[in-house]
Amino acid sequence: MDIYTNQQSxxxxxxxxxxxxxxxxxxxxxxxxxxxxxxxxxYPDAPNQPSFPSILIDKTEKYRHVAEYQFGVD
Structure with a gap:
């Protein structure tokens, strides 16, 4: 299985x-x-870790969460 996403974790x-x-x-x-x-x-602990990418969503911006799961057999 391969996962392609625009998320960090x-x-x-x-x-x-x-x-x-x-x-x-x-x-x-x-x-x-x-x-x-x-x-x-x-990252689940992002609000408590300043060095992590922010997970805050600005209400003025469109939010887009992409996750693609590909299954295959070799």
Whole structure:
């Protein structure tokens, strides 16, 4: 998988602590490692780190967040 984005970072989340008590679509229980989320975004600690690129959005400017995920097989 390749990711192309105009954001500075990628956050990866999984359901490691899910134990089946959370119920999803079709009454499907969610268990640990049943899924993964890959999210492009600015640096999460940017508001606290002056050396990081700003994540503030100016209301007078158009915001554009681009993320392209390409899947392939070699």
């Amino acid at each position: 990628v956050q990866v989340y999984n359901g490691y602590f899910m134990d089946g008590t959370d119920i999803g679509k079709g009454d499907t229980p969610y268990y640990a490692s049943a899924g993964i989320a890959i999210e492009t975004q600015g």
